[in-house]
Amino acid sequence: DQQVKQNSPSLSVQEGRISILNCDYTNSMFDYFLWYKKYPAEGPTFLISISSIKDKNEDGRFTVFLNKSAKHLSLHIVPSQPGDSAVYFCAASGEGGSQGNLIFGKGTKLSVKP
Amino acid sequence: DTGVSQDPRHKITKRGQNVTFRCDPISEHNRLYWYRQTLGQGPEFLTYFQNEAQLEKSRLLSDRFSAERPKGSFSTLEIQRTEQGDSAMYLCASSLEISTPETQYFGPGTRLLVL
Numbered sequence: 001d002q003q004v005k006q007n008s009p010s011l012s013v014q015e016g017r018i019s020i021l022n023c024d025y026t027n028s029m030f031d032y033f034l035w036y037k038k039y040p041a042e043g044p045t046f047l048i049s050i051s052s053i054k055d056k057n058e059d060g061r062f063t064v065f066l067n068k069s070a071k072h073l074s075l076h077i078v079p080s081q082p083g084d085s086a087v088y089f090c091a092a093s094g095e096g097g098s099q100g101n102l103i104f105g106k107g108t109k110l111s112v113k114p
Numbered sequence: 115d116t117g118v119s120q121d122p123r124h125k126i127t128k129r130g131q132n133v134t135f136r137c138d139p140i141s142e143h144n145r146l147y148w149y150r151q152t153l154g155q156g157p158e159f160l161t162y163f164q165n166e167a168q169l170e171k172s173r174l175l176s177d178r179f180s181a182e183r184p185k186g187s188f189s190t191l192e193i194q195r196t197e198q199g200d201s202a203m204y205l206c207a208s209s210l211e212i213s214t215p216e217t218q219y220f221g222p223g224t225r226l227l228v229l
Contacts, residue, residue, distance in 0.1 A: 004156075034217065043118070043205055043220035044157065089156050093216075101147065101170065102218060104156030 003027045004092050006105035013112050019077040021108050023090030026071065030092040034102065035064060035075045038087045047088075048075070080112045116140060118221035120206050126227045127196055134192045135224045139208030146189050147218060148181055149205040150174065157205055157220075163189060164211060196228045 005024045013019045023033075031052040036044035050057040050064045050073065057064050063076045077084055087109045091102040119138045127133050139146045144165050149157035160179070161171045165186040175181075178196075183189040193200055203225050207218040 032216075036220070041222075041225070043120075043207075043222045046217055046219055049217060091156070101159035101162060101172070102157070104158070106154065106156050 001026075002105075003030075004090055004103050004105040006088075006090055006108050008108050009106070010109040010111070013080045013110065015082055015112055015114050016079045019075075019080045019084065019110055019112065021075040021077075021088050021090075021110065023073045023075075023105055024071060025073075025092050027092070027094065027103075028071065029094045030103075032093045033064070033066060033073050034091045034093075035062075036089045036091060036104075037084075038089060038107070044089060077110075080110075082112050082114050085110055085112050118206055118208050118219055120204075120221040120224050122224055123222060124225050124227075126229065128229050129196060129198060131196055132192065132194045133196060133226065134190055135204055135206075135226075136188060136190050137206030137208075137221060138188045139206070140210075140219060143208035143210050143219075144186065145209045145211050145216075145218075146183055147207040147209070148189070148191050149207065149220075151203040151205060151223070152201075160191075193226075196226075198228050201226055201228045 034049040035047040038044045048062045066073045087107040089107045090105040121136045147162040148160040151157045163183040178194045181191045203223045205223045207220045209216050209218045
């Protein structure tokens with residue numbers, strides 16, 4: 001049973017426009033959420049995170065929104081750049097953000113077209 | 115480069131052989147994690163260490179898999195009697211326990227192909 005779901009396997013966006021990647025989770029005990037970006041043949045690179053006590057966290061072009069009641073989070077990239085083309089993974093953890101493992105979604109492949 | 119490093123980056127082996135992978139975490143990080151990623155999936159947790167103690171193992175970690183972190187620094191992951199289903203990317207991550215929130219940083223991975 002998937003606890004973290006990324007229902008869109010792929011997303012295509014024009015350069016300069018906004019990219020919105022979505023993630024849903026089922027476990028209400030999750031209290032820390034992270035987004036990772038992954039290029040082919042490389043390990044995931046940490047992008048941005050959010051604690052469950054917040055509903056928004058912003059870092060440059062990247063903003064993560066958390067809706068706890070809906071158990072939904074989203075990553076906004078604006079403006080999107082061709083170098084943002086990668087697979088984006090949503091991950092979640094529990095127990096105050098300090099626990100044994102992250103639970104990942106299956107990823108969304110973002111393509112930003114020039 | 116002070117990031118997480120993994121060796122080798124690629125490994126091709128024949129079914130039934132044993133393989134060993136190494137992970138060197140970020141130097142001040144006391145937690146080290148192993149994950150496995152197959153095509154079309156996100157990384158799946160295998161096991162993690164806090165210093166030299168192995169604190170958690172996933173049910174994915176069959177008895178053919180063993181991991182060690184003898185001095186609380188680098189770690190090794192050994193797979194005995196490899197099977198074709200073991201073909202995957204093996205990822206290592208590290209974190210600093212006392213950081214709030216704790217963020218795991220990943221290495222480049224070791225891609226295993228079992229023929």
